[in-house]
Amino acid sequence: MNSNDRYVVLETCDITKRFGGLTAVSSFSFQVKKGDINSLIGPNGAGKTTVFNVITGIYRPQEGQVIFNGSNIEGLKPHQIVAKGIARTFQNIRLFPNMTCLENIMAGQHCRARSGLWSSVFRTKRQRAEEKQIHEVAETRLKQVGLSRYSNELAKNIAYGNQRMLEIGRALASNPHLLVLDEPSSGLNDAETRDLIGFLKDLRHEDLTILIIEHDMNVVMGISDWVTVMDEGAKIAEGPPETVYNNPQVIEAYLGKEEYEDDF
Amino acid sequence: MNDEIKNRLNTLGGRRFWLSLVLIGFAVYPFLMSDYFIDVAFFFGIYALLGLSLNVVLGEVGLFDLGHAGFYAIGAYTTAILNTTLGIPVLMLLPLSAFTAGFFAYLVCSPIIHLKGDYFLLVTIGMGEIVRLALLNNPFGITGGPNGVFGIDYPSLGFMDIDTSLKFYFFIWIVVGLCILGLMSLQHSRVGRAWNCIREDEIAAEANGIDVRSFKLLAFVIGAALAGVAGNIYASKLMIVSPESFSFMESCMMFSIVLIGGMGSVPGVLIGAAAISLFPEIFRPMAQYRMLFFGAAMILMMIFRPGGIWPRKRGAIQKGQALKGIKKPLLPGELPGA
CATH class of the missing domain: 3.40.50.300 (P-loop containing nucleotide triphosphate hydrolases)
Incomplete structure (x- = not known):
């Protein structure tokens, strides 16, 4: 091999x-x-x-x-x-504790998106399309790691094993x-x-x-x-x-x- | 029955209802009140704007900034000096004041942005004090030393001057309203998420592809620019600016606004600003004990509501929408339809 x-x-x-x-x-x-x-x-x-x-x-x-x-x-x-x-996870889980599971994974896509300050303030058409795409990709990844039902739950509230999967999902979100x-x-x-x-x-x-x-x-x-x-x-x-x-x-x-x- | 009402108020429609009620209240308020109370509401607006500006730095990114009055001062003095010496109209100086304050923030914060927590806090205190003392020392004879600069014009829209309490009231609240719209959009964007990630865990944010340094600086520049806008409006309203308006106490007030209201929450900041600016009016008969009440209120807050009066609820919109389809909110671990 x-x-x-x-x-x-x-x-x-x-x-x-x-x-x-x-x-x-x-x-x-x-x-x-x-x-x-x-x-x-x-x-x-x-x-x-x-x-x-x-x-x-x-x-x-x-x-x-x-x-x-x-x-x-x-x-x-x-x-x-x-x-x-190269995406990574940490030995002692490092999530964004006060953000929802979905937001955690959305954050993972940061480097694959481009919207900056002005397009975000004025909600340009391109920004909204990009945001929608980020949302969809995040939902797919959340499903992949088996945490769809915790989508709106804060990351700090879910079980330890789930947190680990969420961290892997977040890393995967950056493709x-x-x-x-x-x-x-x-x-x-x-x-x-x-x-x-x-x-x-x-x-x-x-x-x-x-x-x-x-x-x-x-x-x-x-x-x-x-x-x-x-x-x-x-x-x-x-x-x-x-x-x-x-x-x-x-x-x-x-x-x-x-x-x-x-x-x- | 009670739950049903609660649910309805939590949906989008219910929120729209409350929002329109608040807006109507704001529009009607000045026509029912004396000039004195219109001015009180104007300063509420100034503090709301300052609170929102500090909220970007302190609430969204979690950078402890106790020198924010420095940026406020730079905005106010930029307007005051350029208006009185060169006669540039105040309204044209509004973007310029924002730019000057933002640029100053960029220059001063670039070398210190990597500092953490309390170390950063100490440097910002120093920064705010340096600005105030510099203004006091009258460099090149342009800041007027302790007397400040006076004789600043009213802002002019061309067809009308903003010269009465009533007009100033609407002026400041329209500016605050626009800022709120912009900042709310930012909260639900890539930029706002990046800021929150930095607040939650800097190392994890960096490891997720967020350029921590640039996004911190961006937040600082925006926060300073908004404080500069507040400075411009403040200067034209009072027609005089002097160093004592931009003391360390002022920075503390802004800090309290964000902490009382709830870090990273726009409605929270408005409530915090209301508390800070209206409290002294309510307790005017007991003026000597004002700080005593204020301190007691702060301590009680920290014990019973450490997250602020109105902390930001995450995922609230999606939950509101879910309520329409599913009657019972899902418990963690429960599958939809199970």
């Missing part, structure tokens, strides 16, 4: 990110191929979220480049990166090429996690590539086409899930060495 000639959507080239004396990520390189569900895993503090934040423009790396669809996006601001086609999910299953129960896996698998029918940070091995093994493992800021293994799962280095990173335990 991962033949080498497939189109590379995202590539990081030797990115290094230091916070003061701490090197969170050191010359990390990896590729995400079109249409794949790609997982980035690793123990706590491995630097996964830092990689995500570099890709989505929240951090600027000290060294290295991030290539998306053939152009270097390193140094762009987060909102410009969204416009290029991304690459969807970046930071621990989508954290805080979900087993049933919700199963629903999530099914949902993400269904997303492949859209022209979409997905990159996930995940702790839950059931999720990783269940949906990934390709897994990249990080430890202490560097890549230690990559490959199809089965291969990675049995890799001694990965097991060591997660569970520790056997001799190590003898020291206690």
